[in-house]
Amino acid sequence: MSKTTLMIVCSLFLLPVTSMAESAADNYRTYCMQCHGMQGNGMGANIQDMSVQPRDHTDAKSMGARTDAELFKVIKEGGLAINKSALMPPWDSTFTDNEINDLVKYLRTMCKCKQPG
Amino acid sequence: MKRLLMPAFLCSLAAIMTPSIASADADGSAILQQQCVSCHSITGPAAPTLTALWQKKGPDLFYAGNKYRSDWLETWLQKPKRIRPAGMFYMDHIKPGEKRDMVDESTLKEHVKLTAADAKAVVLALSAMKTNSALIKAEKHDASIAPGPLGEMMFDKIYGCMACHQIEPGYGGVTGPEMYTAGKRLTPEFMLSYIRSPQAWDPKIWMPNKHVPDANMQKLVNYTIHLSKENFDE
Numbered sequence: 001m002s003k004t005t006l007m008i009v010c011s012l013f014l015l016p017v018t019s020m021a022e023s024a025a026d027n028y029r030t031y032c033m034q035c036h037g038m039q040g041n042g043m044g045a046n047i048q049d050m051s052v053q054p055r056d057h058t059d060a061k062s063m064g065a066r067t068d069a070e071l072f073k074v075i076k077e078g079g080l081a082i083n084k085s086a087l088m089p090p091w092d093s094t095f096t097d098n099e100i101n102d103l104v105k106y107l108r109t110m111c112k113c114k115q116p117g
Numbered sequence: 118m119k120r121l122l123m124p125a126f127l128c129s130l131a132a133i134m135t136p137s138i139a140s141a142d143a144d145g146s147a148i149l150q151q152q153c154v155s156c157h158s159i160t161g162p163a164a165p166t167l168t169a170l171w172q173k174k175g176p177d178l179f180y181a182g183n184k185y186r187s188d189w190l191e192t193w194l195q196k197p198k199r200i201r202p203a204g205m206f207y208m209d210h211i212k213p214g215e216k217r218d219m220v221d222e223s224t225l226k227e228h229v230k231l232t233a234a235d236a237k238a239v240v241l242a243l244s245a246m247k248t249n250s251a252l253i254k255a256e257k258h259d260a261s262i263a264p265g266p267l268g269e270m271m272f273d274k275i276y277g278c279m280a281c282h283q284i285e286p287g288y289g290g291v292t293g294p295e296m297y298t299a300g301k302r303l304t305p306e307f308m309l310s311y312i313r314s315p316q317a318w319d320p321k322i323w324m325p326n327k328h329v330p331d332a333n334m335q336k337l338v339n340y341t342i343h344l345s346k347e348n349f350d351e
Contacts, residue, residue: 026167031323034207034292035280038218045203045211045218046280046290078327087277093316093326 021099024106031094032057032103035087040110052085063111071104144235145242152229153178153239156205161248163319170321173205175228177319181243183253184307190243193302194236197228198350200298202283202291207323220291249310252317258305259335260342268340272296276327276337285349293324300345308338 022030028040035044035054042056057063066074073081075095079088095103108114149159156174163177164170181190203220204210210225211218231239247253264271273279282296283289289296299308310317312334315324329337 020166022167029208030167030170030321031325033218034290034323038208038211038213043213043217045207045220046292047217049288049290050280051274078325085277086275087280089277089280089325089327091325093314094321 021096021102024099024102027095027099027103028106031091050087052087054088057107057110060111060113063107064113065116067115067117068104068108071107072100075100075103145238145240148231148235148239149178149242152231159246164321167321171206171208175205178243179246180248180318182245182247183249184303185243186302186304187240187244189301191236191240194231194239195233197230199225199228200294200302202295207292249318252310253304253306256306256309256313258309258338260305260339262332262335262339264336264340264343268336268343271333271337272340276329276333278327278337281324284344285347295350296341297344297347297349300342302345305338305342308341309334312337 033040033044035046035050036057037043037045037054040057042054042059044054047053055062070082074084074088076090076092076097078090079085081090091100153159153175157176157178158173159178161177161179164173201207204225210221212221213219269284272282272284278293278296279289281290281293283291285297286295311324312327312329314326315322316326
């Protein structure tokens with residue numbers, strides 16, 4: 001193995017692990033279920049005193065009324081970005097754009113619905 | 118001769134005193150190794166992946182010296198009381214319920230209780246753990262910025278912190294640590310730094326960065342300090 005190849009191989013191990021993308025299912029489990037529920041039905045452990053209830057991600061009607069772009073925006077920038085509740089926080093410091101795109105696709109499988117149009 | 122005796126005396130004094138300080142520190146470190154490391158990380162780094170995050174059984178302690186108020190910690194270790202209503206990683210401690218997912222109390226364990234001497238030794242050892250000091254030094258707490266009635270408004274409505282944190286026992290979310298004791302548990306600089314960027318401390322933590330402006334961060338922190346004076350935990 002040449003010195004350059006060895007350096008490249010070694011540098012791969014030095015890359016920050018945090019740059020590793022997590023699966024949408026794992027991200028949903030870790031960050032979303034606390035409010036949207038273990039079954040994604042909006043019945044999360046945190047909702048008892050919320051003034052606005054979290055979205056039921058299994059509801060094809062309400063989820064089908066949202067475009068993929070809106071879902072992306074609300075995950076990245078929070079509820080206020082689409083005139084919804086501040087209880088939905090911005091996750092831009094947690095997820096990469098690719099992870100958010102994966103989450104949007106994951107939500108579509110949960111609601112078994114497509115974006116309008 | 119007198120000039121020689123004084124340094125010798127001071128050296129002897131130091132020699133007598135040093136072992137007691139060192140042994141207290143060594144005991145604290147030993148207790149940490151024996152009783153704490155199975156649930157807490159005392160060396161770091163913070164969990165770099167979700168898999169590692171899910172395995173956490175208690176908060177990281179490798180920056181405990183920057184995070185906790187020593188007086189609170191020493192008292193709490195002797196009489197520990199749950200701070201996170203749904204445990205460390207909430208998914209291990211909730212189950213579906215009729216109206217919402219519920220905390221499964223049967224899965225939660227009591228924290229180990231220490232004697233006064235052990236608590237003192239452990240706090241001494243923990244206070245030396247100061248990873249991320251640069252983040253702490255970057256913060257300046259201003260106790261004069263009173264939150265007024267805006268404090269609770271910001272916490273509950275504007276930033277929605279109550280979604281995950283309780284502001285009094287039984288009121289608020291359960292997946293984050295209770296906030297009504299935060300003012301006596303945590304240093305104000307740690308609170309400021311953590312609100313500014315939770316990911317700087319714990320890259321995978323389930324607390325989002327709410328991008329709170331500086332002046333409002335001070336108000337939020339001063340609100341929690343005000344809350345802690347209500348002594349809901351006593």
